Amino acid sequence: xxxxxxxxxxxxxxxxxxxxxxxxxxxxxxxxxxxxxxxxxxxxxxxxxxxxxxxxxxxxxxxxxxxxxxxxxxxxxxxxxxxxxxxxxxxxxxxxxxxxxxxxxxxxxxxxxxxxxxxxxxxxxxxxxxxxxxxxxxxxxxxxx
Numbered sequence: 001x002x003x004x005x006x007x008x009x010x011x012x013x014x015x016x017x018x019x020x021x022x023x024x025x026x027x028x029x030x031x032x033x034x035x036x037x038x039x040x041x042x043x044x045x046x047x048x049x050x051x052x053x054x055x056x057x058x059x060x061x062x063x064x065x066x067x068x069x070x071x072x073x074x075x076x077x078x079x080x081x082x083x084x085x086x087x088x089x090x091x092x093x094x095x096x097x098x099x100x101x102x103x104x105x106x107x108x109x110x111x112x113x114x115x116x117x118x119x120x121x122x123x124x125x126x127x128x129x130x131x132x133x134x135x136x137x138x139x140x141x142x143x144x145x
Contacts, residue, residue: 040095043137046136046137046138047098047133047136047137049086049088049132049136050086050090050092050093050098050132050136051092051093051094051095051098052077054073054074054076055074055076055077056074056075056076057071057074059074059075059076060072060073060074060077080092088132090128090129091129098129098133101127101129102130102133104124105123105124105126106124107122107123107124108122108123108124109121123142
């Protein structure tokens with residue numbers, strides 16, 4: 001629960017203090033905070049191969065001598081951190097950096113005035129990292145517009 005609170009109130013979600021006094025508004029605020037954390041948790045799980053997260057945690061836990069001993073990062077995580085690349089050669093980064101990179105995908109509405117004000121949408125090309133991220137999430141952003 002401590003990690004969830006830290007995630008809610010600091011760098012990840014940066015939820016500000018509430019300024020509501022009515023009980024329904026406080027409940028709504030708490031609900032939205034927990035919902036945002038839930039969505040972020042699922043995103044982190046799905047995008048783990050592109051993040052510095054340890055994707056082989058079960059193997060690392062199996063190697064420790066006692067369940068009380070702190071789990072050391074797996075060899076996979078150590079390699080990923082040292083090379084700053086995953087096993088496919090794609091760069092790995094922090095969650096906020098990956099979201100910033102995904103945010104560079106753009107849909108531009110183009111107008112051709114010589115063609116009778118004909119408008120069309122021109123999408124920027126996805127980088128290999130963006131393609132891998134959307135594949136891990138299981139959707140194509142061009143199809144959900």
